[in-house]
Amino acid sequence: AQSVTQLGSHVSVSEGALVLLRCNYSSSVPPYLFWYVQYPNQGLQLLLKYTTGATLVKGINGFEAEFKKSETSFHLTKPSAHMSDAAEYFCAANSGGGADGLTFGKGTHLIIQP
Amino acid sequence: EAGVAQSPRYKIIEKRQSVAFWCNPISGHATLYWYQQILGQGPKLLIQFQNNGVVDDSQLPKDRFSAERLKGVDSTLKIQPAKLEDSAVYLCASSTDRWDTEAFFGQGTRLTVV
Numbered sequence: 228a229q230s231v232t233q234l235g236s237h238v239s240v241s242e243g244a245l246v247l248l249r250c251n252y253s254s255s256v257p258p259y260l261f262w263y264v265q266y267p268n269q270g271l272q273l274l275l276k277y278t279t280g281a282t283l284v285k286g287i288n289g290f291e292a293e294f295k296k297s298e299t300s301f302h303l304t305k306p307s308a309h310m311s312d313a314a315e316y317f318c319a320a321n322s323g324g325g326a327d328g329l330t331f332g333k334g335t336h337l338i339i340q341p
Numbered sequence: 342e343a344g345v346a347q348s349p350r351y352k353i354i355e356k357r358q359s360v361a362f363w364c365n366p367i368s369g370h371a372t373l374y375w376y377q378q379i380l381g382q383g384p385k386l387l388i389q390f391q392n393n394g395v396v397d398d399s400q401l402p403k404d405r406f407s408a409e410r411l412k413g414v415d416s417t418l419k420i421q422p423a424k425l426e427d428s429a430v431y432l433c434a435s436s437t438d439r440w441d442t443e444a445f446f447g448q449g450t451r452l453t454v455v
Contacts, residue, residue: 231383259442270345270432270446271384278442317383321442328374328397329444331383 229254231320233332241340246290246305248335250318253299258320260301261329262292265315274316277301288312313339343367345447347433353453359421362450366414366435372396374444375408375418376432384432390416391439423454 234249252258259278263271275286282294292303301318315336319329346365354360366373371392376384387406389396392413401408405424410416420427430451434444 236381261442263446268448270448271434272446273443276442319383327439328376328386328389329384331385333381333383 229258229320229322229330231318231330231332233316233318233335235335236333237336237338239338239340240308242310243307246303246308246312246337248303248316248318248337250292250301250303250332251299252301252318252320254320254322256322257294257296258322260292260294261319261321262286262290262301262303263317263319263331265317265334267314271317274303308337308339310339310341313337345433345435345445347431347447347450349450350448351451351453353455354423356425356454357422359419360423360452361417361419362431362433362452364416364418364433364447366416366433367445369437370435370445371413371438372436372441372444373410373416374434374436375416376434378430378432378449380429387418396439420452423452425454428452428454 230253232251261276262274275284277294285291290305317334318332373390375387378384387401388398390410408418430449432449434446436444
């Protein structure tokens with residue numbers, strides 16, 4: 228069974244600073260990987276995804292992530308944090324070639340300090 | 342395009358009572374998912390439908406949870422009888438088909454069992 232681990236349940240950065248949210252997966256076969264964002268009392272919104280091809284993936288709102296097979300990682304970054312980025316972020320994996328449901332990490336709460 | 346609709350948004354019940362949640366996916370989406378999100382955790386897949394057939398219900402507690410999607414469109418998730426540990430947000434998501442890697446999520450139903 229695959230699993231997704233997000234390091235740090237809370238991450239705090241200053242406005243304008245680099246955002247780095249860590250995600251590692253455990254799977255015998257490289258899965259499809261996703262980052263979702265959840266604002267309070269809202270559903271999940273897809274930020275970006277990696278399926279095949281280029282390992283550096285760009286998403287919405289200036290976020291990007293790099294798939295590193297050797298490190299089984301898919302960390303999320305944004306060069307300059309904005310107050311509106313404060314939210315819960317979830318990393319997720321799908322090992323069924325897209326056919327199965329998602330396995331989610333526990334989430335990281337991103338706090339932006341003014 | 343209308344998103345995934347869920348109702349009710351909030352529900353409070355006593356333990357041992359029954360409760361039902363409703364989901365209307367995006368029009369034309371063949372695949373529908375129900376996820377359970379306990380406070381402080383990532384969503385966990387309960388059941389996946391393809392049209393009106395069940396693809397995966399391996400994590401659905403079948404002694405108390407049931408779900409149906411009779412006409413391949415709307416879906417209901419039922420809990421009977423509810424336990425305190427069922428307190429969670431229940432998220433519905435849909436995608437065009439099993440092989441579509443982007444699922445769209447509804448806002449969820451927050452269930453509190455007292």
